[in-house]
Structures are given as structure tokens and as C-alpha cells.
Amino acid sequence: MKEACLWQDTSPEPLPELTALEGPQTSEVAVIGGGITGLSTALHLAEAGTAVTLVEAGEIPSGGSGRNVGLVNAGLWIPPDDICNALGEQDGERVNAILGGAPAEVFALIELHGIQCQATRSGTLHLAHNTKGERELARRAEQFQKRGAPVELIEDDVCWSKIGTRRIQRALLDRRAGTINPVAYTRGLARAAIAAGALLYARSPALGVARVGDSWRVTTPRGRVTAARLVLATNAYTEDDWNQVRQHYFPGHFFQVASAPLSDELAGDILPERQGAWDTRKVLSSIRRDADGRLILGTLGRGDGRPRAYVRCWADRIQGHYFPQLGRIDWERTWTGRIAFTPDHTLRLFEPAPGILAATGYNGRGITTGTVVGKGFARYLTHGDDTLLPLPIRTPKPIQAKPLWSSSYEGGFTLYHTGQCLRVLI
Structure with missing residues (x-):
């Protein structure tokens, strides 16, 4: 048994042929991080006619965007009512609505850009491993169905036919969801962003960010990008102390x-x-x-x-x-x-400083959440409108x-x- 990510070796989408950033550049928006959030942001900005430059420390992808299970799930980790309890009714239902529709956003991008990522749209199954689990799934099913989601509890022989084990007697089938090869999806987003006009650079870790007049300057080992707006899309792979994303997740x-x-x-x-x-x-x-x-x-x-x-x-x-x-x-x-x-299992969208946007705390739902956050960031940067984001831009307290x-x-x-x-x- 070797230690190597399966998705890297089985991706139908090839590794993008990117160079490292060399010398100075200017752009309207700079993005740090070439995972799903950063690439979705760059793609949607470029499609809106905004000049965008993205820098990635490794290859695309090198972090969690390519190392996850590949489940295209709806919602957050916790059920809808718990989201409302954590965030309040208004913000909670906003999260439920936008992330409930997030799988459709992912599959629409796959179809639009012809991304070869072995996508399936047959749903996902949440399996009750004991009686307590069965009660939890019944609770979730009731909450989802109350909001009109196409989910259903299946049991006994139907479970056996869909899962292949007699150990599970009850499961929650969510027909909104599906699966992908996450490396292939991420590479497909990169290909689409490049085709739309975004500038992408690999092997270009951001060494620091500094304010220069009304702009932000991102420095890499052999270059720099100066832009009026900056997006920090490093999420769980944030390494540097200067990057304030690091304060908002564990x-x-x-x-x-x-x-x-x-x-x-x-x-x-x-x-x-x-x-x-x-x-x-x-x-x-x-x-x-x-x-x-x-x-x-x-x-x-x-x-x-x-x-x-x-x-x-x-x-x-x-x-x-x-x-x-x-x-x-x-x-x-x-x-x-x-x-x-995050301690409350909900995401964080915030402005660490004027002109900088950041996201983190996806709690294991990065494929769908990163896709819609990137689209929402692009809308916010181009129109000042945050209605496509799962949450309003806030300034949360560090963890x-x-x-x-x-x-x-x-x-x-x-x-x-x-x-x-x-x-x-x-």
C-alpha cells in the first residue's frame, strides 16, 4: 500500500501547463490559492470581464480540493435547523437555500465547460449505523423535506439494493447530490478560467502581502502582483502567519x-x-x-x-x-x-482588511461550498452585491x-x- 492520492493518477483532465510567476504584474483582482474557491472566483471574474491573476504555491490542485472524497453534497455538515440555531433564522435559511442548490451549480459548470471528472448525479446516501443514527436521519429528513429538498428515507431491502450490505437498515438518500473525481473537477475549473482570460501561475507561493497606495501587492519568490482587490482562498492549507485566514479555523x-x-x-x-x-x-x-x-x-x-x-x-x-x-x-x-x-461547524466569509476577501471553515463540504463562494465573491467584487454568497461578509472573532x-x-x-x-x- 503506497501513499499517493488516487485522484491525481486517475484524473481524465490533464495537469494544467502553468509557469511560475516572473517579474511584476498588475491586475484588477489578485487571488491567492488555486483550489476550488480560488479557481471559481477567477473563472467567474474573468467571465465578467475583470482582469484577474491567481497564484498557487504548488500545482493545481495540491491541497484539499484534490484530496477529498469527491462527494458533491448539499448544505453544511450540520442539519438545517442546527444551522439556523448557530447563525440565526435569517442567515441560517440563507445558507440552507444557497448551499442546498450548490450541487446544481457544480454540475452546471461541469456541463457548461465539458469538465471530464467522472461525475455521477445519482445522489448520496447517509447511512444509519444504529438505532440512534436512524433517529438522527429521520430528524434530518423531516428538516430537509420541510424546505422542499428531494430527500427520502429508504429502508430494508431498498437499502440492500443501493448499498450492498445487510448492516444498514435505514439510509437518507439525497437526490440533489452526486460524486466526482475532485482533481479532475479542479483542473477543469482551471482550464475554463484560462480560456476565459484569467492568468494562472503555479509554483508561486505568496510570501507576503503589503499595502501599496490604494492597492495590495502580493510577493512571490520571483515576481509580484499588484491589484486593487485581493482574495485569500487558502482555507485549510493556510501556512503563513501574515495570512489572517489562519485565525479563523482549526x-x-x-x-x-x-x-x-x-x-x-x-x-x-x-x-x-x-x-x-x-x-x-x-x-x-x-x-x-x-x-x-x-x-x-x-x-x-x-x-x-x-x-x-x-x-x-x-x-x-x-x-x-x-x-x-x-x-x-x-x-x-x-x-x-x-x-x-470551526467550533460551530459553519463557514466564515470576511474582510480581513479593506479590499481583501477571505473564506474558510467549510468543515468538509469544500466542493460545493467553494464553488458557490467563488461565484459569490466574483459578484461581490464586480457589483458590490453579496446575495450570491451563503452568508453576508462579516468580521468574525478569531478562534x-x-x-x-x-x-x-x-x-x-x-x-x-x-x-x-x-x-x-x-
């Missing part, structure tokens, strides 16, 4: 394990409609198949740096519990991505005790996985 991780391709004869009854799935465990397990038939399992926590035996033991335990009909299978690779968490939040999460994940490996938990 990092967590999610690791995945992929099998070798499985034949339909062996595994054809597992997620036959290619829905992505995840369960209601306190430390969830995600399950999906890729276009080549691999079984891909994931969970919260770090896999990188762990002994391979630990990662393999966890994967064997989950696979053996849900899909014992597979017998022992060959785990081909593993990889880990980073998540920007306190970030190291404690991160260590508590990671410690809890590790203990839970250890319990699963020891067969104390499942």
Missing part, C-alpha cells in the same frame, strides 16, 4: 484507503448506482466506488505518518463489517487531506485555543479508530 484531517479495481462479479452489488455514502458514527466512515470499480473507504483523522498496519487494520475492519462478501482485498493506496473546521481544538479532535479520532481495530467499537 485544522483537522481525513484519510482514505483505496482498493485495487474490483470486478463486477465480485463487487457489483456494492453501491451499484455509484452513490457516495457515509455513516452516522461519531467518527464517520465514508464509502464510495470510483469509475474503475475501486472500493474507497475514508474517515476523520490522519493516515499519513501512521504505520501501514494501522491504516490497513482500520480498512479491513470497516470493509469486513459492511462487505464481508469481498473476503480479504488488496488495499492499493492511502492519502490524507486537511479540513478547515481561541486552536491547538487545543485540533489536538482534541485528532486524539478523539485516534482513540476511536484504535477501538475499531481492537474490535471494541464498530
